[in-house]
Amino acid sequence: MKIVLAQQNYHIGNFESNTQKIIDGINEAKRQKADLVVFSELCICGYPPRDFVEFNDFINKCYEAIDRIKEHADTIGVLVGSPARNPTIEGKDLFNAAFLLYDKQVKGEVHKTLLPTYDIFDEYRYFEPAYEWKVLEFKGKRLAVTICEDIWNLGDNPLYRSAPMDKLMEQNPDLMINLSASPFDYIHEEERQSIIKANVLKYKLPMFYCNATGSQTEIVFDGASLIFDKNGKLCKALPLFDEAIDGVILNEDGTTNCETPSDIKPISQYKPNPTELDYERNISFIHRALVFGIRDYFTKMNFKQAILGSSGGIDSAVTLALACEALGKDNVRAILMPSPYSTSHSVDDAVNLSKKLQNPYDIIRIDQVYESLLGTLKPVFNDLPFSIAEENLQSRTRGNLLMAIANKFNYILLNTSNKSELATGYGTLYGDMAGGLGVLGDCYKMQIYTLAKYINRNEEIIPDNIITKPPSAELRPDQKDIDSLPDYPVLDQVLYQYIERRQGPNEIKAKGFDAQLVDRIIKLVNTNEYKRNQFCPIIRISPKAFGVGRRMPIVGKYLS
Known part of the structure; x- marks a missing residue:
């Protein structure tokens, strides 16, 4: 038979x-x-x-x-x-x-x-x-x-x-x-x-x-x-x-x-189920799944073209490379939106990336829009010192511009946030958390570096400077991610224990992680559920992704 x-x-x-x-x-x-x-x-x-x-x-x-x-x-x-x-x-x-x-x-x-x-x-x-x-x-x-x-x-x-x-x-x-x-x-x-x-x-x-x-x-x-x-x-x-x-x-x-x-x-x-996050594990399959997820989502929703904010950072670079592979380089538009705190190399890196990928891109400085918003808010903000409010205003300005262009030309905005950021709330609602599809929302930060190296396996597509420079949101002078978050290699491992393996704080501490650091990370995860609840769909590549597979109460108090 x-x-x-x-x-x-x-x-x-x-x-x-x-x-x-x-x-x-x-x-x-x-x-x-x-x-x-x-x-x-x-x-x-x-x-x-x-x-x-x-x-x-x-x-x-x-x-x-x-x-x-x-x-x-x-x-x-x-x-x-x-x-x-x-x-x-x-x-x-x-x-x-x-x-x-x-x-x-x-x-x-x-x-x-x-x-x-x-x-x-x-x-x-x-x-x-x-x-x-x-x-x-x-x-x-x-x-x-x-x-x-x-x-x-x-x-x-x-x-x-x-x-x-x-x-x-x-x-x-x-x-x-x-x-x-x-x-x-x-x-x-x-x-x-x-x-x-x-x-x-x-x-x-x-x-x-x-x-x-x-x-x-x-x-x-x-x-x-x-x-x-x-x-x-x-x-x-x-x-x-x-x-x-x-x-x-x-x-x-x-x-x-x-x-x-x-x-x-x-x-x-085959390796047994890992007790620690293995960044190299099945990276070629992860790459194929993300490309496949983008392409099939657009096909079934009858979407044709995508847009994203290109910052010169690793997350937007990998998202752009994946989207170009999935949809074709002519169908992905990158928007570079430097602010007063953007470094020149970030703009140069983003331009070089789009030139390598041969996708269309625009540079729209947000200085004037940002200053105008600050002037409008001055009677309310008075002379209070610079804070996260001014930082997030830049991110929301970019989100507004991206959505305006998306509406005008019938693009779908691809979100570039990663799982480490989403877990800890290191993102701005209605700013860099805007989007119709989360491409990297189930990839930890260090996995994204591994993805970038995999994308470059045959030739340099993502410029080396994007991969090697310290990650930064560039929302204030000389800002680095490490100013607000633990080192990503440590952060990702703790997050993996808590999210994928559902280990409690005592179990995680018993693995040798610093007790105060574990408590801090878990508190960040639990108190930022309200942000993730408003996030777009995320392409799932892990055993426990944010979204439909992880249902946590927003008002819960457990370990927070």
Whole structure:
């Protein structure tokens, strides 16, 4: 039996596009002489549909799409993911389901058992977990079909009574198939292959794992669909961050005739989950995810061009380089806005960067606007000494100018803030925190330096002076980031322990970090939640990003 995986990029709620894409995938699978083609989790509507599934019309359109698709499942079996109504109306009225289509009919339906409610996931809000488990019969084969999270419990998780595959094994299946929408992060990429292989070794069955690709606002799905034979041999790996349709012929004994893909490193070479932030970890994947996230967000939102403030600093430089790669150099406009406190080398560095990237840029000095605002505020400010108010006024002036140009020319403003700044509140609301998409908001400062070096791996794109000079907001004379924040190498490590690893202050201090410094950093994180709550969507590349995956009360007092 030949089984192929259709790794595709769907658009949430775009039923016409998704349906046609699936039909095209079926036709390609037929061309490859496949017996069965497998699509990803909730491919009919796109993942995650969130509150769209609360609309009855949305679910009706899912069923209408299935009716259209099944007409093409004539000589080939098709497995698709879609919400399914719960006919018993016990519990919630929907299941997260997989449908087997064949001979222009719905031949079977299975439901997801383990509904994740952590990080970015909130499936139990919408779906009822499966309460019965059955293999699907197809051309003499017994298919154990599961959906995403179902294979992540191997029966050793105390949160669950048993693994779904344990139930399905009672019916003597011939192979395992998993429809997934598993997002990218720089740790999960390695864990995923390991857990899939662990299922194969436990149940001694081949595994066909089909994952979605594409970016859905802040969440990036990387694809990387996999096929293992019953012995745990990796037989096929579909590409990362791209669409593909490919598969293997499964022999009667559960093996295939494929060689192990050469571009996949053995699981034994993977590092365990890091206890410290590793700046080099999967940096090439992070780079690809960010470029992919920008491009797909613009494509699906029908945006064409981007704008950003180019300061001559590392964050704006990396953002500009990524955006030019994602959207094309002619579609990214950089605005240089020097103030009375900007250094000449910052302007020169930003100009040199745009010349190397060949993107359009403008220089708009903000001195006059800034002085005019200070004059307007003088009766209110009186003769009070220079403070953060005057600093932030420069940032908000820049934000206003960027948004004015964006409105005039239909650009989308890319935000350049990094995770270290967002965590500690080192940013100005309605100023440098303005934007429609946060490109680097899930990258710590030192990761951004690593990204810059990766971007320069073949030639100098980002000028070396941008990488080597001390970071500064340049909002007052001789200002440096270190005047307000701890050294970034230390700051990032403490933030990583608190945010990604959810370590409390005593646990972090026990690692050797200065006690007062830990208390100060955690207080900064907790007291600036109100700022992050007003921030734009952030492309997620870590296991714990600000936004939908990290929900903290604004008025909370914990450790603050």
